[in-house]
Amino acid sequence: MRKFATFEERLSSWTTDAMVSIFNLDGTDAKLGVSPTNNEKFGDYQCNAAMELARSLKKAPRQIAQEFIDQAELPDFVEKVEIAGPGFINFYLSNEALAEYVTAMGEDPMLGVEQVGEGKTVIIDYSSPNVAKPMHIGHIRSTVIGNSIDRLYRFRGFNVIADNHLGDWGTQFGLMLVGFRSFVDEAALEKAPVEELERIYVKSYNKSKEDEAWREKAKAELVKLQQGDPDNRALWGKFIELSIDEFNTIYDRLDVKFDLYRGESFYNDRLPKIIKALEERSLAKESDGALIVDLEEDEMPICIVRKSDGGYNYATTDLATVESRVEEFSPERIIYVTDERQQLHFKQFFAISRKLGMSANLVHVWFGLMRLPEATFSTREGNVIKLAALLDEAEARALEMVKANSPEMPEDKQKDLAKAIGIGAIKYADLSQNPQSLVTFTWEKALNMEGNSAPYLQYAYARISSVSDKYKVQFPEENLDAYSINIEHDIERKLAVKLTRFPAAVQAAAENYRPNIMADYLYELAQTYSSFYQNVPFLKADKGPRESRIRLCQATAKVLQQGLSLLGIETRERI
Ligand code: ARG
Secondary structure, eight states: OOTTOOHHHHHHHHHHHHHHHHTTOOSOOSOOSEEEOSSGGGOSEEEOHHHHHHHHHTSOHHHHHHHHHHHOOOOTTEEEEEEETTTEEEEEEOHHHHHHHHHHHHHSTTTTOOOTTTTOEEEEEOOOOBTTSOOOHHHHHHHHHHHHHHHHHHHTTOEEEEEOOOBOOSTHHHHHHHHHHHHOOHHHHHHOHHHHHHHHHHHHHHHHHHOHHHHHHHHHHHHHHHTTOHHHHHHHHHHHHHHHHHHHHHHHHHTOOOSBOOOGGGGGGGHHHHHHHHHHTTOEEEETTEEEEOOGGGTOOOEEEEOTTSOBOHHHHHHHHHHHHHHHHOOSEEEEEEEGGGHHHHHHHHHHHHHTTOOSEEEEEEEOOEEOSSOBOBGGGTBOOOHHHHHHHHHHHHHHHHHHHOTTSOHHHHHHHHHHHHHHHHHHHHHTSOTTSOEEOOHHHHTOSSSSSHHHHHHHHHHHHHHHHHHHHHOTTOOGGGSOOOOOSHHHHHHHHHHHTHHHHHHHHHHTTOHHHHHHHHHHHHHHHHHHHHHSOSTTSOTTHHHHHHHHHHHHHHHHHHHHHHTTOOOOSOO
């Protein structure tokens, strides 16, 4: 077994082997492993195999459980075993084994998290806003959720390629080109580029509805752009550059970094080839002048891959993108993070790429739209949330909190702290929810110091850090490494058990693409720590238990800090 095999893994493999040998089970598909319990009344891990086997062994589950514990020789990390209810087998880990695991985990830079991703590439396609349009709430959630998934995969050793698949191609650029040349307000463009580009687009679009000549002009400019006309290319390039610059100021504030910014246009040259491949395999057919893929056998509506005017579709670009990514990076998986409205699109092109024999595992992680109490944000309703303004307000509100709590702190420190808390609060409000549920954002919840929020966890982290700092001041001569962790009290035990479950929480959050699993874990850890802190003395304890508790504190701090960083949330030692 690996050094950091979890207790769940070790115990599962032990119960499975023991069950097989005691009951001569060959080739059973019953689940013989254990799962973690949520209540210490039922031990630390529970095995349900006795119920699973009752039928095939023709015995009562409790009898199976009894025979099992009479005959099995317990592994050394188990202290005791009990039968409960209809035949559950409950395992209690020994305090020594727990202490040893937490000590080793605390000393490991990866905190016991196995590097399962070594040698594997994962592409995560997230944020992906559209050029010349402000990011809407869907892009913001994609950025925050996608970035946390990115961090979780990197932490597990995967080679992650974060790719911002910008919407930088399409018919709207014809209107943009003519609109820009007639309506641009240079001063406004300087001040708020994307806002000005959006204004130009809306104006040009409205004009095209009434003015046939304008419409024709836009179409002609679009064709010129597609054919590589240098002036139009240059202006289009400027739209992209201005947009990326502005998006980057937001990414910087959110501490989000991309490895690639390959917009849709990057895949343009490949589109005819995709059409050809579809035709060669008889996957596409003509319908009313358009080229479509029939997805009836997949129980989905048809997918248009080339419009009757010869233009290509969103799906065609995505097919070309998969092909290009597979060719260049051989990813084990490609993960796409968008809002729920794109579910059909992804299902369709995933099905088509399977038919084309593309090899990567394609995953669509979707989330619901976020609501503010007043309204749901959506560009379509012209109700664009100004992300920069939201972040400003978060920092301003956090600064008030910091000033009230720490009036004596120097101002630059207060501001730095307010930034970590404000941005953290916005991210956590998003990440702590099941992505697929409807989230209602409120400032009260996001900044609540007592509840499940980023500030609560950040304060918990700072309090823990200050305990261990005080220890160093009071006992400068002690060498903590010379003491081991000892578990005496129930609450110490509870904290240790919680700490040993960090690697499993990382795994579950990553494999299910649900950062909220990590948030839940951290919140429970902070609560467990807080009752530990209130129930046993630390600095006033006797030498020995005192050092053991400080080491437990330090392990908790490391896990909290690392866990928050997997959510993209910063911590500070002082609050
Ligand atoms: N630009 C798209 C939008 O704003 C999102 C792109 C998502 N990624 C993809 N490969 N389709 O809706």
